[in-house]
Amino acid sequence: MNQISRRPIRLYDVTLENGSTLSPFVWRIRYALAHKGLETELEPVAFTQIRQILGGQYEQVPIIEDNGQVIQDSWAIAQYLDRTYADAPPLFRTYGEYTAARFFDRWMFRDVIPHMYHCYVLDNYNQARPEDREYLRESRQRSFLGGRTLEEVVKGREKRLPLVRDSLQPLRVALAESPWLGGLRPNYVDFIGLGLFLWAAAINTLPPLEKNDSLFDWLNRGFDLYGGLGRDERLHPLAPGVPTSRPPEHEQRLTA
Amino acid sequence: MNQISRRPIRLYDVTLENGSTLSPFVWRIRYALAHKGLETELEPVAFTQIRQILGGQYEQVPIIEDNGQVIQDSWAIAQYLDRTYADAPPLFRTYGEYTAARFFDRWMFRDVIPHMYHCYVLDNYNQARPEDREYLRESRQRSFLGGRTLEEVVKGREKRLPLVRDSLQPLRVALAESPWLGGLRPNYVDFIGLGLFLWAAAINTLPPLEKNDSLFDWLNRGFDLYGGLGRDERLHPLAPGVPTSRPPEHEQRLTA
Numbered sequence: 292m293n294q295i296s297r298r299p300i301r302l303y304d305v306t307l308e309n310g311s312t313l314s315p316f317v318w319r320i321r322y323a324l325a326h327k328g329l330e331t332e333l334e335p336v337a338f339t340q341i342r343q344i345l346g347g348q349y350e351q352v353p354i355i356e357d358n359g360q361v362i363q364d365s366w367a368i369a370q371y372l373d374r375t376y377a378d379a380p381p382l383f384r385t386y387g388e389y390t391a392a393r394f395f396d397r398w399m400f401r402d403v404i405p406h407m408y409h410c411y412v413l414d415n416y417n418q419a420r421p422e423d424r425e426y427l428r429e430s431r432q433r434s435f436l437g438g439r440t441l442e443e444v445v446k447g448r449e450k451r452l453p454l455v456r457d458s459l460q461p462l463r464v465a466l467a468e469s470p471w472l473g474g475l476r477p478n479y480v481d482f483i484g485l486g487l488f489l490w491a492a493a494i495n496t497l498p499p500l501e502k503n504d505s506l507f508d509w510l511n512r513g514f515d516l517y518g519g520l521g522r523d524e525r526l527h528p529l530a531p532g533v534p535t536s537r538p539p540e541h542e543q544r545l546t547a
Numbered sequence: 548m549n550q551i552s553r554r555p556i557r558l559y560d561v562t563l564e565n566g567s568t569l570s571p572f573v574w575r576i577r578y579a580l581a582h583k584g585l586e587t588e589l590e591p592v593a594f595t596q597i598r599q600i601l602g603g604q605y606e607q608v609p610i611i612e613d614n615g616q617v618i619q620d621s622w623a624i625a626q627y628l629d630r631t632y633a634d635a636p637p638l639f640r641t642y643g644e645y646t647a648a649r650f651f652d653r654w655m656f657r658d659v660i661p662h663m664y665h666c667y668v669l670d671n672y673n674q675a676r677p678e679d680r681e682y683l684r685e686s687r688q689r690s691f692l693g694g695r696t697l698e699e700v701v702k703g704r705e706k707r708l709p710l711v712r713d714s715l716q717p718l719r720v721a722l723a724e725s726p727w728l729g730g731l732r733p734n735y736v737d738f739i740g741l742g743l744f745l746w747a748a749a750i751n752t753l754p755p756l757e758k759n760d761s762l763f764d765w766l767n768r769g770f771d772l773y774g775g776l777g778r779d780e781r782l783h784p785l786a787p788g789v790p791t792s793r794p795p796e797h798e799q800r801l802t803a
Contacts, residue, residue, distance in 0.1 A: 385641055
């Protein structure tokens with residue numbers, strides 16, 4: 292495959308103060324690039340510095356640079372990767388899988404993320420790069436939070452965790468029968484879902500899940516993919532006593 | 548294809564008093580059989596008579612009989628059809644599409660159907676076969692409705708229609724970019740979605756949608772499929788002034 296001789300693909304990544312990837316959209320592209328076996332070079336950037344790179348025409352990550360081409364927007368990048376690296380494993384095996392991914396994304400942003408966001412928006416602020424914090428506070432309070440402060444929004448979040456867990460029920464049902472959302476092998480729908488949980492793992496100081504959640508079977512296999520892409524030391528637990536940064540003990544024993 | 552010489556597949560169908568198919572699960576199998584080009588013989592049955600057919604071992608439709616085999620449960624039937632008639636157009640092109648269909652089904656039953664059900668449960672009762680009515684009232688009030696009467700549940704339903712419409716938003720977003728939920732061609736996810744609306748069209752006396760709903764583009768193409776399978780004279784409008792039983796006027800002009 293001719294991509295092996297190419298230069299690595301540069302992926303611009305808005306990082307937290309500890310250097311970890313934040314955005315669920317960047318996480319899905321990190322998985323997409325790894326799934327296709329493409330060498331990647333992460334280029335960290337502060338949220339408030341996106342306007343200072345690449346001629347100032349972009350406002351959001353992910354952005355990739357591949358062989359002189361710049362592509363922005365996770366959907367555009369995913370489609371570019373399948374088109375350009377058609378010999379590598381597909382992100383979407385059929386256009387039906389693409390449409391299903393679109394639907395899944397809309398479901399997630401409508402039914403799951405609002406619950407999580409209202410638990411973690413202050414955690415996100417506290418762990419952002421110092422130069423991003425005031426912008427984050429001001430823009431979030433003005434746009435998504437209807438004038439409420441970050442502190443007001445997260446108040447009582449412990450009591451709202453059951454809403455988060457309940458919102459994930461359709462995901463549990465789909466995964467009760469298939470090893471991956473993509474079927475027998477992961478596809479981009481898995482990367483969208485894993486990206487959601489990795490975003491939560493990057494920032495949360497109150498784990499969203501319970502230890503015995505059936506989602507952990509899929510999450511653990513997902514975090515182990517591609518050399519343990521989701522096993523970053525800087526990630527926080529998704530359930531009390533369940534570290535995200537390493538596989539569960541029985542898996543470690545099997546490997547040992 | 549060897550299925551052409553076979554006997555028609557018999558599909559047991561719980562019908563309303565006017566003879567129309569009710570169940571969203573039967574609707575999806577009617578579409579599945581038509582999509583695969585399989586000749587079908589509908590066998591109407593009252594809900595309270597299911598126990599009197601096929602040796603009394605079944606409680607729900609759809610049930611098919613194909614060449615001496617009896618298969619119950621819409622998922623089992625869909626998988627049987629793809630396996631047995633593998634040369635005919637697939638319901639699921641990949642296992643990823645199957646998993647996406649499972650997810651879509653759970654989403655629909657969780658986020659959409661409860662809103663519709665609480666608007667239409669009395670309509671369903673009123674249009675059921677006379678021999679099914681008392682069973683329907685008693686079992687529904689006891690199980691799904693927590694002891695409330697059908698009349699209590701539907702009270703004020705006009706004010707709740709915006710909830711129904713809003714719940715469909717992820718479907719509109721997915722269909723803004725793809726002609727079908729299955730991508731460039733319909734797959735079983737489309738049949739699940741069309742089955743939901745045909746169930747609502749079979750019983751509603753208060754249309755759920757507004758006339759300019761963008762979903763009508765997909766609904767009209769879906770109802771026209773396979774010789775107009777969804778263009779049954781007995782179906783009610785899904786929006787005021789939009790008959791389900793015939794294509795919109797501009798389509799009729801094109802055909803004339």
